[in-house]
């Protein structure tokens with residue numbers, strides 16, 4: 001009996017490494033603790049009603065950001081494990097197979113399940129507030145997008161516990177990702193995890209384009225819109241053109257693996273380079289998709305904390321739109337070494353270098369905005385200032401990589417690893433942190449402790465340079481990416497040791513941030529933001545109380561200028577409601593909560609799981625569940641309600657008194 005159980009367990013669960021056993025046990029225990037806690041405190045109903053079925057963009061945004069933080073933890077643990085392994089030569093801490101799995105899951109999780117949801121979270125919490133809208137264009141679809149992302153992310157993470165993780169790199173190049181070389185379920189978890197969440201991302205792109213084009217407050221012409229929604233628009237345009245390519249590419253890989261097709265294998269007439277072209281046609285725009293919104297955030301923060309109008313508003317808009325378009329014309333810089341010839345390489349080298357121009361224009365605009373401003377150095381501004389040297393270094397080394405002949409030397413070396421961590425951490429991660437710190441009071445109604453925040457900032461920065469600067473040198477010394485270890489004779493160990501110390505400092509920085517958030521919630525009463533406008537802001541989100549009421553604006557604002565709220569303050573407004581405005585309050589039309597999005601996504605999870613293990617029952621049940629849920633939803637005509645005027649008046653009065661209203 002026991003033998004049977006043991007052999008089933010060893011087939012089904014990942015075995016062989018005590019490290020993985022330990023992590024599995026930790027995950028199971030945490031899950032049990034969460035379920036027990038919710039049951040003990042009788043919170044299930046509350047969770048379902050307030051969060052799991054919500055269509056409120058602010059709550060959806062918070063759930064995205066929370067998931068991103070969890071994934072940052074997971075991806076960060078992966079990073080620390082890799083750095084631990086590389087600390088000294090000939091170290092035997094991670095087995096080579098395990099190392100392959102870890103850099104793969106680290107890359108996928110950080111880009112797709114950390115950066116993307118963090119970004120979508122910020123879109124959700126702020127775009128409607130900044131453009132003076134009451135929700136996104138399609139609130140139901142928005143909830144569905146979130147739950148699809150969540151299901152996809154969970155399915156991907158499940159590979160760690162059941163079946164084994166993918167190990168073919170974050171972009172799963174064939175032939176290694178083909179069935180012949182990679183028969184375990186890891187690669188299938190990869191395909192289905194990303195497919196399911198990718199559909200959610202595409203829908204979010206559509207949703208925000210429509211929201212921004214159609215739902216702006218009266219008077220807000222496009223050229224009067226704040227910079228963050230502009231950056232969201234440029235990013236979403238890239239999403240709607242690139243994510244379908246990803247979906248198609250993974251579908252072809254799926255056919256190769258499941259149906260014996262030969263799209264990407266040389267035998268049978270296929271070609272792995274086709275995959276590599278396709279995946280980068282998505283992969284390159286993807287890195288700009290995540291960095292453009294960070295540019296928008298920096299623009300908002302720089303003008304707020306320099307107390308100046310943003311320098312070069314129009315050029316910022318054009319620069320982002322140009323980057324969004326150019327990002328589709330550079331993909332082949334990721335494989336200059338493929339052998340496509342000097343003319344092709346020259347074309348892609350030039351288009352790549354062109355991107356430095358609009359990006360540089362933005363950097364100078366931020367600097368000019370700060371020039372002669374009355375700058376104050378609260379945490380959002382610190383992150384913005386910290387971003388500039390870090391991102392510029394990463395950007396400039398990117399331009400070095402874009403020199404095709406030189407790239408024959410740099411390609412797949414630690415020089416490349418250093419480049420992209422510079423732009424991604426300096427640009428994307430610092431940008432989203434800046435945004436989170438900036439908008440935190442609006443989201444939760446209290447300010448975070450600045451002192452702890454500054455500690456986190458310095459740990460991140462010092463750790464960052466310690467970790468990634470040596471890697472440029474290591475790359476030039478010949479250290480290639482994805483190596484599990486190296487010899488004493490190489491002379492690489494000192495630099496690797498410094499790099500690992502840097503990674504540990506960043507780990508500490510993350511823990512400080514978690515502490516800062518916990519500390520913030522503990523002392524929320526003392527630090528509550530009664531003003532609604534803690535940073536003396538410029539845009540509409542600061543004109544309403546913190547946290548924003550669930551309908552956002554009691555009366556939709558009339559907009560006549562780029563920095564609408566700032567201009568109003570110059571005219572004497574202070575966030576109170578004028579009598580004339582109060583008289584304009586009308587019943588507000590709102591969408592009703594729905595359980596369908598989470599149910600559809602759970603069905604996708606079941607179907608995805610079935611696809612991974614080739615279990616027809618699961619596939620049929622999952623797909624049937626999806627079809628039935630869609631049918632039920634299409635016959636549901638009871639999807640909206642009105643908030644009566646007296647309820648709005650009451651909420652407004654309470655909120656302006658500074659009390660938190662549930």
Ligand code: HEA
Pocket residue numbers: 287288290291333334335352353355356357359360361363391392393394395396397398399400401402403407410411412416419420423424427428
């Ligand atoms: C947010 C993510 C992000 C961003 C913004 C960028 C930005 C850029 N990247 Fe990078 N890149 C990645 C993420 C990113 N990259 C990733 C993840 C990979 C590796 C993937 C993998 O293989 O796994 C990669 C790989 C990569 C390669 C492939 C190398 C190889 O595989 O051998 C190349 C080659 O051209 C490149 C170039 C560039 C360039 C030119 C920019 C430019 O956009 C930078 C522009 C910015 C500046 C230049 C700085 C500011 C400008 C000024 C101050 C003006 C003055 C400057 C000049 C006139 C030069 N990148």
Ligand code: HEM
Pocket residue numbers: 076079080082083103104106107108110111114115168169170171417421424425428429467480481482483503506
């Ligand atoms: C927090 C600090 C981080 C550290 C210490 C770190 C460390 C590493 C290491 C050691 C590797 C493997 C290098 C190799 O063996 O080739 C790696 C790869 C990678 N990292 Fe990070 N990383 C960090 C953050 C991030 C973030 C925030 C992102 C993206 C949002 C990211 C994206 C990637 C990607 C895409 C790869 C390539 C994976 C592959 O080769 O398939 N990293 N990182």
Ligand SMILES: [Cu+2]
Pocket residue numbers: 283284287330331333334
């Ligand atoms: Cu690229």
